[in-house]
Amino acid sequence: MKKAQIYIVLLLITTLSCKDKVSEKLKNIALVEPKTELITEINTLDNLEEQKKKEGDNKLDLTFSPIDSTQYFDYKKKYSNDVTIDSLIINKENSFFTLSIKNTEKKFSCGIDFNNCTYYKGYLNSLNKYVLTYCGVLYCGTSLLDKNTGIQNYLESPFDTECETPSLSKDKNKLISYSSSVFDKESFIGLYKKNTETQEIDFENYETFNTSDWRINEIIWVDDNFIALKIYDKYGGITGDKLMNVRYLKSKIE
Incomplete structure (x- = not known):
């Protein structure tokens, strides 16, 4: 009888101990996941604030003029990214x-x-x-x-x-990156330039251009100081993947 009582007591102690260990593990898991998400969110917000600051300080001044498709594809034949x-x-x-x-x-x-x-x-x-x-x-x-x-x-x-695959200038001194919104008719251009001291493209300091007039399909370099763009308004057509209202622009990089 005493042996049975001792066995029951030991069984209860073991069960409670296992429960405590499982609870502790679950507690640790519950703590780790939100913490990871929180850090990611904070880093993202910090990056966005830093980006806004840079964009505000370094606006890229672009003045676009229309060109026809023949001019654009002539430029494209002579360019490689x-x-x-x-x-x-x-x-x-x-x-x-x-x-x-x-x-x-x-x-x-x-x-x-x-x-x-x-x-x-x-x-x-x-x-x-x-x-x-x-x-x-x-x-x-x-x-x-x-x-x-x-x-x-x-x-x-x-x-x-x-961002789409970036476009490098012919003299290798400037790099253009670009992206467009999936939801709205908005586009973004980032210009990175070579640092004269390091002789490398500086990714910390860049100039930016934003527009809500069109979306970008492609950017190519005409020469070391001019770029040409293929732009559109939205996707459409029977299959939904046709570029609508396609046109072409050219601008000098100041």
Whole structure:
């Protein structure tokens, strides 16, 4: 009888101890997740505030004039953005690809249904940088990842969508990035210039241009001081993927 009582007491103590351990684990899990989300949100807000400050201090003054499609495609034939695409790298869901970073192979993954996915967009030869886009649940962002140093430079955008593949000037001294809103007729242009001391593109200081007059399909460099744009209003047509009201513009980079 005494042995049975002792056994019951030990069983109760063990059960309570296990419950305490499980509760503690659940408590830790509950604490970790919100904390991670909070830090991400704060960092995002800080980045947005910093971006707004930079945009306010460094406005890009562009004056556009219309050009016809013949002029635009003539400019395009003479321009290359110096981006090479490795056809062996394929963006697939629930998979990954590897890139050589600092002489080491690094993995970039893509989840099921393309959630939390990194996309390979090419290699910018003159800058020795990979063009990558990362898409989370509610946003996408584009960055340039240096092959030799592993340093990642993010291309700014006021929208939740990624920037398109950037366009490098013919003299390699300026880099144009651009993006357009999915929801509204709005576009953003960022201009990055080479630092005269480091002789490298400065990603910390840049000039910005915003408009609510059109969306951007493509930007090319005419020469070292002029750019040309292919713009449109929205997608439409029977299949919904046709560019509506396409036109072409040209502007000098001051």
